[in-house]
Amino acid sequence: MNASELREKSVDQLKDELANLKKESFNLRFQLATNQLENPARMRDVKRDTARVLTILNEKAAAAAADAE
Template identity: 60%
Template sequence: MKASDVRAFTADQLKDELAKLKREQFNLRFQKATGQLEKSSRINEVRKDIARVKTIARQKAAEVKA
């Protein structure tokens, strides 16, 4: 997921995307614990996507207040 794609989202879409990514992160951690995880690099990708979504959501909230 690219930052330019995330910037096009509305606040509600960012919230939904964050929830989806957190759910995926939980599932990946669960798969890792049970030894079923095939692509371990996906964990880092999801972590970075979560950080990206949170950062852009915070930036948009700051723009509204300013």
């Protein structure tokens, strides 16, 4: 997932994406604990994607605050 793709999405879409990533992160942690994790690199990707979404959400919030002033 690219940051440019995320910047094109609305805030609601980003929040939905964040919820999906958190669910996936939980499932991956559960698989890791039960030794059923097939692709450990996916955990890193999900963490990074979550960080990207949070960063874009913060950028949009800052831009909205700057426009309100």
